[in-house]
Amino acid sequence: MPHSFEQQLTERADFRDFIDQFDSVAVWSADESGLSYMSPAFEEIFGRSVEDILEDMSVFIEAAHPDDRDRVVAVMEDSDDRLRNGESYQMESRIIRPDGTLRWIEARMLPLHGDSGEVTEVVGVTIDITDRKRTELELERQNERLERFANILSHDLRNPLTTAKGYLDLATDKYSHKYLDVVGQALTRIEEIITDVLTLSRVGKAAETTETVDLEATAREAWLIADEGRGRLEAVDDLGAIEADRSLVGQLFENAFRNAIKHGSTDSRPVADDSVEHGSRDVTVRVGLLEEENGFFVADDGVGIPESEHEQVFEAGYSTSEKGTGYGLLIIKEIVDAHGWDVRITDSTTGGVRLEVTDVAVAE
Template sequence: MIELERKLFRRAVEAAGHSIYFTDANGVIEYVNPAFEETTGYTAEEAIGKTPRILKSGEHDRAFYEELWETILSGEVWRNELVNERKSGEQYVVDQTIAPVTDETGEVSHFVAINVDVTDRRTYERHLERQNERLDDFGSILSHDVKNLLTVAEGNVDLARETGDLSYLDRVDDAHSRMRELAEELLALARAGETVEERERVALDAVIADAWSTTATPEATLQIETGGVAVRADEDRLLQVFENLFRNAVEHGDSNVTIRVGVEDGRLYVADDGPGIAPEERGKVFEKGYTTSEEGTGYGLTLVENVVEAHGWDVDVTESETGGARFEIAGPTFEE
């Protein structure tokens, strides 16, 4: 009867859809089920004799693991979310439960770990969180910026009617233009947060030239130093990145600013010879609504960051060779 129960138990564990492994009291793996092999990329032969440290991602500090061991060594069940790393190096999130197994004397002899992959759920939850954050941002803008601009427009219309001075309508036009810019930025931001699912081969020189044609001033100069490479991207959204980086350089620099776009050390960069960004301000430039220019909306660089991250890339800002601003995008794969 006991042997039958063991066979049934083993069959159940091997058929389980969740990754399961057993360790001895020292944490050395003695058994893994097929779902473990499929999830982690490690075969049973590769895992057995090792410790779960082969899955360590580096995302958790020492105190996290100390609390884990303190719990299970005391005979209690530990449960928490854990970021692990597959053999391929890809990270994934599990809802992990580790239970101690005691022998006939009541001493802990083994541990069993059951891991439920919740990566997709966590990704979806983060997506919803970002959506809610954007909705909050849009509500703040509508209730503050747009409301103030409407007040300005209405006030100047009243003044024009009362005085007959049509010059007041120029301020109305300015307010309307500003509201139009905000509306365009908000629509772009709403789309920028979406993950890029489909990509195509985009010639950098062409998309850079298109962006320049819509944002340049007659005195500004563009130098393209990409070497004619291409990237896999959403072309329309990549166009937004360059448009906003160019607009940022023009708004914060002189009218005759020179902008260089190139590829260096595996990174795409956009650098200018303007006044630059002080080191203490660089961490703020991607924040929503942050601007030091009277002409800017403060959402252009936020849009840049959102589009870059939607591609799975990273963007950073530093100092150019001439002391201006240099934005670097890491992550694109360049093609000849």
């Protein structure tokens, strides 16, 4: 019976010569009688000879970590008939080499069909993913530490902060002194820093799911939250919709608006009464679509940021104001990164700040 194209490929000498060049990827094939081929990378990954595994496939079981052994046996026995039914299979597991070192591997198996349609052979790729898993596990540990830190900020610091603000309110009811004003400003700054750090700690989790987001509606809602009575939102163009996390996009706009209001306002800027959307303000903020790229911008007519500082604005601690927390633009950068977008700072046409978000997924 003639073999299928895939079977012929795995039996070609030049194909195997090509596969044999890989150190951390072992390619193999097997049928009902056992393994028919295993590339030399097996020895590098498992620390055992190719002859051993070709002679006895139970070497796979012997090498498996005790906690993963049952899963390895189930796959080898095809206990759920997945391979026999022509389905591919992928599994991550741990192995222990003869020298006692632990390695992570990923096995991918693909059934091959004969001319009559039955599964006659299985080809597989076993990849050493130890470095990747170590990175993933370290990230998990860091996230756990970050979560604990966030809980401390949310509860252990906010509770005494609330108490301090309460007693300050009682004191200011009876006394009026500039030192009390300084204390109030300091407590407000602490509360803003806590809020910003909590937002940073939760960006990654929130961006795991996306939905269709109406940009114009989200921007207007964010303005109502961020508006502090020192700016005005110019009429927003029809911005369409994007695929994103709605909450994070709202947070992005809020931070961009607060940054414009806090750092771009001037007390002397005149405002025409007929151009005000939410009362008399002195900073104009505009949101619009980019003309040549998929994305949007937030621009203001404030004092701007020096061009020499455009590259460092997204770093932690950067602020053009002594009252700023230094986290506003960093939060924007984290939100953008969580979505796989890009962001840059340029000058607006009025000399203020123009924040451009690019490579945004437009909703169909």
